[in-house]
Amino acid sequence: MVDAVPTVDVDFADPAYVRDPGPTLRRLREIAPIIYDPRLGQYVTCEYRTTARVIGNAKGFGNQEAFFLEAFGGRSVEIMDNPRHNEVRGIWAQRFVRDALAQEEARTRMIAQSVSGAMDPLVQTLRAGGSVDVVPSLSTIPTVVIANMFGLPTEMHEQFSQWSGEMGLHTEPEPANTERGRGLVARAKVGTAALTAYLEEVIDERRTVPGDDLISALVHSPVADSMSHQEIVATCSQLVFAGHETTAKLIAHTVLLLAEHPSQRAALREDRSLLPAAIEEVLRISSPVQAMWRYARPGARVGEIEIAEGDKVMCSLAGANRDPERWSDPERFDITREPKQHLGFGFGTHSCLGLNLARLEVTTWLNQLLNEVPSYQLDGEPDFGTNWVLRAPVRLRVTL
Amino acid sequence: MRIKTDTEKCIASGACVLACPEVFDQDDDGIVTLIDPSPPDALYDKVMEAAAACPASVIHVEP
Numbered sequence: 001m002v003d004a005v006p007t008v009d010v011d012f013a014d015p016a017y018v019r020d021p022g023p024t025l026r027r028l029r030e031i032a033p034i035i036y037d038p039r040l041g042q043y044v045t046c047e048y049r050t051t052a053r054v055i056g057n058a059k060g061f062g063n064q065e066a067f068f069l070e071a072f073g074g075r076s077v078e079i080m081d082n083p084r085h086n087e088v089r090g091i092w093a094q095r096f097v098r099d100a101l102a103q104e105e106a107r108t109r110m111i112a113q114s115v116s117g118a119m120d121p122l123v124q125t126l127r128a129g130g131s132v133d134v135v136p137s138l139s140t141i142p143t144v145v146i147a148n149m150f151g152l153p154t155e156m157h158e159q160f161s162q163w164s165g166e167m168g169l170h171t172e173p174e175p176a177n178t179e180r181g182r183g184l185v186a187r188a189k190v191g192t193a194a195l196t197a198y199l200e201e202v203i204d205e206r207r208t209v210p211g212d213d214l215i216s217a218l219v220h221s222p223v224a225d226s227m228s229h230q231e232i233v234a235t236c237s238q239l240v241f242a243g244h245e246t247t248a249k250l251i252a253h254t255v256l257l258l259a260e261h262p263s264q265r266a267a268l269r270e271d272r273s274l275l276p277a278a279i280e281e282v283l284r285i286s287s288p289v290q291a292m293w294r295y296a297r298p299g300a301r302v303g304e305i306e307i308a309e310g311d312k313v314m315c316s317l318a319g320a321n322r323d324p325e326r327w328s329d330p331e332r333f334d335i336t337r338e339p340k341q342h343l344g345f346g347f348g349t350h351s352c353l354g355l356n357l358a359r360l361e362v363t364t365w366l367n368q369l370l371n372e373v374p375s376y377q378l379d380g381e382p383d384f385g386t387n388w389v390l391r392a393p394v395r396l397r398v399t400l
Numbered sequence: 401m402r403i404k405t406d407t408e409k410c411i412a413s414g415a416c417v418l419a420c421p422e423v424f425d426q427d428d429d430g431i432v433t434l435i436d437p438s439p440p441d442a443l444y445d446k447v448m449e450a451a452a453a454c455p456a457s458v459i460h461v462e463p
Contacts, residue, residue: 351455
């Protein structure tokens with residue numbers, strides 16, 4: 001019943017919004033817990049309680065199958081419902097728990113190497129007095145980590161990263177009826193096709209010659225017997241996608257925020273025990289995954305409002321993460337806040353499987369940065385580009 | 401053992417319920433609730449598995 005819900009007109013694609021979404025989200029949040037946006041034909045939630053309730057309510061709201069089929073080549077784990085979802089997610093879940101990641105020395109060493117590989121050239125340029133854009137090198141860190149966890153040969157890592165980057169273009173929110181939009185979709189399709197074709201080869205190999213990697217674990221799990229070939233491939237390609245740009249963008253935000261808050265950076269350098277809380281605060285205030293969408297199932301409600309089946313709800317994680325009902329002075333970046341869960345990694349049964357891996361990668365990056373480059377500053381304004389859905393600086397130049 | 405939960409940190413992943421449904425449940429918002437804050441020792445391993453599986457470090461177990 002759209003009549004009972006206040007309407008707003010927001011151009012989320014406006015570069016001014018992408019540069020600084022906070023003020024718009026605050027305005028929307030103050031109107032009502034749920035509002036309607038006729039421009040994009042969707043409901044919007046911008047405050048914590050309502051947003052968490054929509055995302056977490058798997059009975060009332062689901063994901064859009066078409067997106068997953070196009071982006072990942074099949075029905076991946078995120079489009080499944082419980083109890084099947086838990087069975088499939090359970091295949092990898094134990095490998096992503098905090099201790100399983102942090103206590104395996106080979107893994108932490110691999111992550112440290114992946115980070116050094118990206119950071120060393122930056123550090124050299126900076127120490128030579130130069131200015132450098134941090135962003136291009138960040139993408140390789142999470143993809144090399146995933147490539148390792150998939151057991152892919154080192155010589156394939158660069159190609160794998162490139163395909164993953166192209167597959168990620170599916171999230172660029174450029175309208176499909178512009179030339180740029182059509183170009184992005186075309187490249188995304190090529191990347192997805194190439195990546196899934198390669199993953200299919202690897203899946204076949206691992207069926208006959210299993211290893212200790214995630215793909216072997218998946219194909220040799222008893223649960224795999226109930227999965228179609230398409231679902232197995234899509235679940236693998238979704239993992240690649242889910243852990244790539246998200247993590248790279250979180251690192252970019254970390255570099256930016258600590259450039260803008262030098263006293264907090266100094267405090268972190270002196271006391272590394274502050275790192276976990278600091279990373280959560282970066283996530284809260286930057287929310288690289290700015291929004292998630294849910295589609296109403298029959299009988300869906302948000303509070304008193306009935307949502308018609310198939311109607312779309314944009315759940316603003318970024319808005320929810322700055323809700324003044326939950327955090328005092330929410331627009332302020334403050335690494336000393338008392339830890340309170342935010343929605344940066346999602347919520348509910350589909351919440352991010354890789355969140356401890358992401359935290360580990362960012363922690364590793366940040367420790368190395370604080371060791372190697374304790375003091376740095378921005379060289380010019382960061383450029384936030386056009387992606388307001390998966391948002392981060394696309395150019396971020398720093399200098400000593 | 402005695403179990404405490406930091407519900408402010410819970411993201412309703414349901415991992416604890418999967419690991420140990422005898423002890424952990426979720427309220428209407430998906431936030432963890434305790435069926436029994438002092439479960440029998442026989443459940444110790446499963447409770448620890450739930451604590452380890454929790455993505456938000458919500459569950460604290462005292463002997």
